[in-house]
Amino acid sequence: MSPRRRATRAEIGYGAFLSYSGDRDRTVLPLIQNAIEKLPRPWYRFPRMRIFLDYSGVSIGPELWGKIVAGLSRSKWLVVVASPEAARSEWVDREIEWWLANRSPESIMLVLSAGTLVWDEAAGDWDRHRSTALPPRLFGVFASEPVYKTVKWREGADGISHPDIDAIAIGIAAVIRGVSETDIKSEGYQQTKRNLRWANTAIGALVTLLVLALIAALVARVQSNRAEQQARIATARLLASVADTKTTTDARAALLLAVAAYRLDPSPRHHAALLRANLASPAVARYVAAPADVTALESSADGETVVAGLADGQVVTWAPGEPAPTSVAHLPGAIRSLAVAADGRTVLATDGAATTLWRDGAGRRDFDAPDERGAEVVAVSESGKVGAVHRIRTDAAGISNGVVDIIDVPSGQVRMSHPTGRSMKSMVFTDDGVLRLLDTGGSVRQVSLRDGAAVDLSPLDTDSVCGKGQAVGELSADGSSFACAVLPGLPVPVFRLRQAPEAPRPETGYVGVPMPRRTAAAALSRTGSVAAVPSEDGGLYVAPVAGEITPREPPPLITGSAVDFDRALLRFRGSSETQLVSASGALITLWDLAQRDRLAKSIPVPIVKGCNDCPPSLSLSPDGRTAVITGKNKASDEFSLNSDVVVIQQLGADSSRRHVIPGLDGIPVWRPDGTLLAIAAHPDSGYDRRVSADRPRTEMPFEVAVLSSPPPQVRVRAAAVPESTDIAVSLDGSGRAYLHNLATGGIDSEFIPLGGAIGSGMISDAAIDANGETLVMRDDDHISVYDLSGQRNTRDIDGKDVQAMAFAGQHLLIGREENIEIWDRTGSSRERTIPFRATRGATAQVAAAGDATVVVARDGANYMTLFAADGTNLGELEPDSVWHVTPAVALSADGRYLVTMNPGPAFSGGVDGTLIERDISPEGLIQAACAHADADLTDSEWDALIGIGRPAQARCPQQGQEYR
DSSP: HHHHHHHHHHHTTTEEEEEOOHHHHHHHHHHHHHHTSSSOTTTSOOOOOOEEHHHHHSSSSSSSHHHHHHHHHHHEEEEEEEEHHHTTTTHHHHHHHHHHHSSGGGGEEEESSSSOOEEETTTTTTTTTTTTTTTTGGGGHHHHOOEEEEOOOEEEETEEEEEEHHHHHHHHHHHHHHHHHHHHHHHHHHHHHHHHHHHHHHHHHHHHHHHHHHHHHHHHHHHHHHHHHHHHHHHHHHHHHHHHHHHTOOOHHHHHHHHHHHHHHHHHHHHHHHHHHHHSSSSSSEEEEEESEEEEEOOOOOOSSSEEEEEEEEEEEBBBBBBOEEEEEEEESSEEEEEEEETTTEEEEESSSSSEEEEETTEEEEEGGGGGOOOEEEEEOOOOSSSEEEEEEOTTOOEEEEEEEEEEETTTTTEEEEEEOSSSSEEEEEEEEEEEEEESSSSSEEEETTOOEEEESSSSSOOOOOOOOOEEEETTTTTTEEEEOTTTTTOEEEEHHHHHHHTTOOOOEOOOOOOOOOOOOOEEOSSSSSEEEEEEETEEEEOOOOSSSOSSSSOOOOSOOOOOOOSSSSOOOOOSSSSSEETTTTTTEETTTSSSSSSOOOEEEEEOOOOTOOOOOOETTTTTTTTEEEEEEOOOSSSSSOOEEEEEEEOGGTTTOOOEEEOOOOOEETTTTSSEEEEEEEOOOTTOOOOOOOOOOOOSHHHHEEEEOTTTTOOEEEOOOOOSEEEEEEEETTSSSEEETTTOEEEEEEOOOOOOOOTTTSEEEEEETSSSSSEEOOOOSEEEEETTTTTTEEEEOTTTTTEEEEEEEEEEEEEEEEEEEETTSSSSEEEEEEEEESSSSEEEEEOOTSSSSSEEEEEEEEEEEEETTTTTTTEEEEEEEEOSSOEEEEEEETTOOOEEEEEEEETOOOEEEEEEEEEEEEHHHHHHHHHHHHOOOHHHHHHHHHHHOOOOSSOOOOOOOOOO
């Protein structure tokens, strides 16, 4: 580096000192200073020179002149900015005077910013009269006229004059550096080019670094997302695993955990967990959460109201189907006993001290315990007009005496009191005038409210009917029976009451349930004919009360919800013998033993079993909302026994809409757009004749056409209605194809599809795709694929172990012994294979959604196995049929609905067949799970079940929220 350049570095001194005065120059000079210091240079070097300006070079503090002198002493040049203000400035003169005393006049540079400078050649000095801008101290200093720069002002685009800063800056810099202005400009141009190259290089480097940084950030983001996804999947698998372990003991937790698992990871694996949770514990119909733990539970006789007493003293009522219980009364202590009228509109409850009476529309009335007697048991007559409260007091000697107060419900007054001895277990009104009392020893007393007379109806003449140390249960709702809790391994005895004291003692009934460790008293149905017994292992047993001590078959354990084993919190719902209500903790569970599962929606359809080898046909409309069933008709006043029938049944909310076409049997097929339904008729089996084409009138939003049947003794094997033509195609069992005119349904032409491995007359199964373009036929060894439009065989497929085949949209399904194959529609390429071997007989039927994302296989025992597109086993459904008949199975085109048709028994007066619809889509399963669970898991329940942080998605979706 040259000495000249080093001398102007910032740490050594200044290139020039700017001396000036006036507001105008005070504004302009900082711009000139900045322009000089910023003249082109390598971007990585310090400025070539620094300019001293009191505006920026003098710091705050005392001794201003000393600081100015310090700036002058470190500067190489003095630049005097001449102006009328400078000519009048003492400071400018002092700065010039110091410079002349310490430097040479040749190092003074003049810049004219305003006023005039005039050189007098004759005098060899500045003209003192006309030089209005020159500071006085510069007169007589210069031996000859010096070169000076003038600040030029130009009008800008804004109409305001601006100084030419660059020209002055270059001029001053050229003098200081001792080079020409042209050299500085050229150097600036070259340096600018170099700087631009540096800048471009730097920009390129920065862009490269930015791209690398973005790639690194993207990789980090992908890795972070992948880590988060893996964490979600791991959590979802944990939830699904815990859900599986809870299906038999806590179906509510299983449902909610399965929902959480799928919402965290919507994969087929967790779709399967959702389906398993919804199908598990099918007897559980509904849950509802009470505000506190349940301590007493009853059901109204009409079954429409469940009443619960809670640990916090509340009394709540719940109508099954309502979203939550309603609080109707509140006592200070935990509810010990309660009773409800038959219509659920009158409730009597006690916490052991106070008693409350609530009547719908009349509010509540509270009663205190008189004479320090604690209330034990309450009762209400079915009409709700009469109530009873049993109170007891124990003296210092331990002797107990009690009383039953009979309350007139409308007035709230005590009508009479009846003295009792020991504690009461249960009280039941048989009508408004008779009350039966069951004490803790098993003795039964009947009290007449008309005259107060009491009679003994005890089943045995002993003080301990159930045996020493064995608990007595409660009276049945009609007051006819009560049960005992006995030793483990023994049947539960049920005692019938005598009708009168002198009447013979009824035979004892028994409930044969296995009780391995401890026993609990049974809850009896209204008439005492069926009993429900809680199990210490979870769940309950339900069995009829029979005369046999040892039943032929013990009842199965019904699971799905915890049942309080030690408290009487299990009741039959109303007069039903298949519906129950139980409680454990704050959870109330509604049970329905007749329920197939929580997904099944059943519709009775008049179809009966025709024969063991002639199941009904079932077809769903393209939108999945209409089912068509053909088969044998149930006997009725309109049709003869076991006659042929076609039933067109609406599904969903419009399931009451149905159309029946009697005297017709065949294969139902739809035009792909759903505008037309064709019935490819079988010959009339009763008359051994062909069925003619027909256009029956229906009230459905589509046309119906009956296609002419093949000759007698030959049944239709397959049919299709192409969307873009006016023809239909069918194939009979002899291998003959028919083209039907849809306008009439009649046969226009017929031919035999030949050329494949299958000859005519040997067809065991056939199918035609929905477009009517591809036909597949099979015998015991081969499958032939036939192009109907070109009327030629295209390929053959091995058919030795084929058990079922069907078209689904653009896919051909072939069920074999070891797997299910998914082919393209033409059978030219196999798309995938789902491993599956039926364990209960051969695969009898396969069906799939239109895109084959969901596949169902029905085996010989009518179990149905569902598969996802990737082959994941979604779950198995038990047979819906109870009559050991072959059902028909179908999936809607979108894979959402699984529909089965189960014929009824084939005898006069038999029940209808049943069409069952299930929503098996993830959205439908989540909606069903959340609806049946009633309320989501609380944070404390989550912690107890899982023990890890709860993700935000691990909850039931809110109304209107996406289920994923």
